[in-house]
Amino acid sequence: MFRVLVTDEVDQEGLALLAAEPLLQVDEVPTLPKDELLARIGDYDAIVGRSATRISADLLKAGTKLKVVGRAGVGIDNIALDVATSLGIAVINAPAGNTVAVAELFFGATIGLLRQLPRADHVMNNGGWDRNSFLGRELKGKTLGIVGLGRIGSEVAARAHAFGMTVVAFDPYIADERFTALRVRRAPSLDALLAEANILTLHVPLTDETKGMIGKRELSRLPNRSVVVNMARGGIVDEPALLAALEADQLRGAVLDVFSAEPLVADSPLRKAPNLLLLPHLGANTVEAQRNVSRDVCLAVRDALIRNDLSKSINVAGGAGEWGDLQPAMMVARRAAAVARAVLADQGMRAVRRVALRVSPDLAHGTGAILAAVAAGVLEGVIETDRLNLINARALAEARGLELSVAESSELGARAIEVALSGGMQQLAVSGVAPEGSTPRLTQIGSFHIDVNPKQTLLILTNHDVPGVIGRVGTLLGEQSVNIAEYHQARLAQGGDALAAVSVDGEVSETTRRALLELPDVITASVVHFRDE
Numbered sequence: 006m007f008r009v010l011v012t013d014e015v016d017q018e019g020l021a022l023l024a025a026e027p028l029l030q031v032d033e034v035p036t037l038p039k040d041e042l043l044a045r046i047g048d049y050d051a052i053v054g055r056s057a058t059r060i061s062a063d064l065l066k067a068g069t070k071l072k073v074v075g076r077a078g079v080g081i082d083n084i085a086l087d088v089a090t091s092l093g094i095a096v097i098n099a100p101a102g103n104t105v106a107v108a109e110l111f112f113g114a115t116i117g118l119l120r121q122l123p124r125a126d127h128v129m130n131n132g133g134w135d136r137n138s139f140l141g142r143e144l145k146g147k148t149l150g151i152v153g154l155g156r157i158g159s160e161v162a163a164r165a166h167a168f169g170m171t172v173v174a175f176d177p178y179i180a181d182e183r184f185t186a187l188r189v190r191r192a193p194s195l196d197a198l199l200a201e202a203n204i205l206t207l208h209v210p211l212t213d214e215t216k217g218m219i220g221k222r223e224l225s226r227l228p229n230r231s232v233v234v235n236m237a238r239g240g241i242v243d244e245p246a247l248l249a250a251l252e253a254d255q256l257r258g259a260v261l262d263v264f265s266a267e268p269l270v271a272d273s274p275l276r277k278a279p280n281l282l283l284l285p286h287l288g289a290n291t292v293e294a295q296r297n298v299s300r301d302v303c304l305a306v307r308d309a310l311i312r313n314d315l316s317k318s319i320n321v322a323g324g325a326g327e328w329g330d331l332q333p334a335m336m337v338a339r340r341a342a343a344v345a346r347a348v349l350a351d352q353g354m355r356a357v358r359r360v361a362l363r364v365s366p367d368l369a370h371g372t373g374a375i376l377a378a379v380a381a382g383v384l385e386g387v388i389e390t391d392r393l394n395l396i397n398a399r400a401l402a403e404a405r406g407l408e409l410s411v412a413e414s415s416e417l418g419a420r421a422i423e424v425a426l427s428g429g430m431q432q433l434a435v436s437g438v439a440p441e442g443s444t445p446r447l448t449q450i451g452s453f454h455i456d457v458n459p460k461q462t463l464l465i466l467t468n469h470d471v472p473g474v475i476g477r478v479g480t481l482l483g484e485q486s487v488n489i490a491e492y493h494q495a496r497l498a499q500g501g502d503a504l505a506a507v508s509v510d511g512e513v514s515e516t517t518r519r520a521l522l523e524l525p526d527v528i529t530a531s532v533v534h535f536r537d538e
């Protein structure tokens with residue numbers, strides 16, 4: 006049974022999906038003060054919330070059972086992501102469900118500002134009828150400058166064309182093809198965008214790069230009497246600088262849906278600023294968007310808890326593509342790494358320094374997730390594995406000084422993986438395949454070609470290629486009640502060294518391993534218990 010704590014206002018449709026799962030117990034509470042949340046979090050496997058609950062480092066550390074943090078929305082700036090990653094806690098958001106809500110609000114609010122609708126309504130509510138004071142401006146013919154051409158920026162751009170606007174955007178992380186497809190002109194720099202934007206709108210995440218990105222200097226570069234809209238995150242537009250520009254009548258107006266501190270304090274000078282339309286973080290507040298994000302995040306949290314499906318987790322080292330499609334490859338990669346580490350350790354090389362993963366081109370879309378699986382395979386059996394998982398494996402490996410690399414190689418056959426570990430002068434590569442629709446297999450250990458399905462435990466023996474070894478190994482394992490599932494013997498040349506990969510059910514004890522080493526002609530015996538069964 007997993008316990009899920011739901012804070013903030015998360016739409017019922019998603020919560021019903023969680024509640025319908027017999028393996029989940031869902032406790033819904035309003036947004037809690039920090040100390041109360043800290044006191045409760047230790048009982049829960051997952052927490053689901055919106056932006057009102059800060060998922061701080063303290064909270065994550067106090068959540069000793071926490072496996073998943075779900076965010077019903079896009080922005081994750083309220084979550085201490087690095088801490089979650091290092092603790093192996095999956096962070097899952099709902100990136101797409103509220104895109105349209107924000108894009109539509111941009112037009113609603115901007116037209117509202119340009120036509121002075123809130124003020125006109127206020128006059129009407131007070132019994133007046135004033136047509137002369139409310140001479141507005143149109144969008145048609147104006148240049149819209151978008152910072153951040155991601156999901157929301159793209160939807161804003163598409164709608165702006167319908168209004169007859171010229172659309173220019175600045176986003177150094179988006180390829181030219183995307184600009185072309187969206188019929189958006191690329192601004193070469195933020196300054197170039199500012200120079201021509203009659204309406205400037207921000208659709209970027211809050212990061213070190215974007216914090217304070219629109220300050221006094223940037224506002225002064227806009228054409229006179231431009232409009233600034235921030236529906237992304239407070240702090241991207243410097244609030245005192247914006248206030249000053251509005252008071253100086255340098256700007257025609259501005260819309261703020263987000264603030265550097267939320268809720269906005271009652272006596273904030275922004276509340277009195279001229280031509281400033283203020284909204285209480287309403288971007289995602291539509292029935293449709295709330296339903297979408299709640300469903301998306303609750304399904305992903307459910308699958309992460311019950312099926313260990315981390316494909317929607319934004320901190321699963323590199324992202325995953327199609328999780329179902331990648332899982333066999335990740336399993337083979339993890340096991341290949343565990344085998345290589347164990348065999349090298351038995352040859353006296355315990356301190357792995359470098360881990361090099363090669364994948365065939367048909368697996369190139371999943372290198373991040375496969376590399377995470379490799380890192381987990383190298384570490385299992387070496388470090389405390391209670392919290393070792395695909396989320397923190399790479400970070401833990403790198404923290405131990407391991408150099409991880411990944412390359413795509415067309416020399417490998419279909420859906421093939423090679424994991425090479427090295428340290429000092431020694432190196433060992435183990436390969437495997439994860440064919441579609443059939444059993445994943447290990448295909449090579451060092452120079453030896455094998456063909457074995459690595460199930461619960463794999464025994465790797467090296468021996469002299471002489472008659473009788475297989476029989477003696479089989480007899481000994483039988484005497485120790487170890488059941489052999491598959492026995493694959495490989496050799497390089499007759500009478501030389503041979504390698505046996507023996508897949509067995511259950512565990513092989515250290516006593517049995519030592520007994521195997523006592524057998525004539527057995528040179529090394531390595532046992533790998535796969536811990537991710």
Ligand SMILES: NC(=O)C1=CN([C@@H]2O[C@H](COP(=O)(O)OP(=O)(O)OC[C@H]3O[C@@H](n4cnc5c(N)ncnc54)[C@H](O)[C@@H]3O)[C@@H](O)[C@H]2O)C=CC1
Nearest residue numbers: 079080153154155156157176178208209210236237288289
């Ligand atoms: N007001 C509200 O209720 C809502 C606000 N948001 C905010 O909107 C932001 C954007 O959301 P999406 O479009 O879904 O995200 P997204 O990730 O699809 O797009 C963000 C874009 O910003 C670009 N970017 C990042 N750093 C940049 C920089 N320094 N300069 C220029 N471009 C940069 C990225 O390349 C990306 O294309 C979210 O991060 C969130 O903070 C999102 C939903 C609701």
Ligand SMILES: O=C(O)CCC(=O)C(=O)O
Nearest residue numbers: 055056077078079080289
């Ligand atoms: O409604 C919310 O929780 C805020 C939405 C938002 O800002 C986001 O999804 O990033």
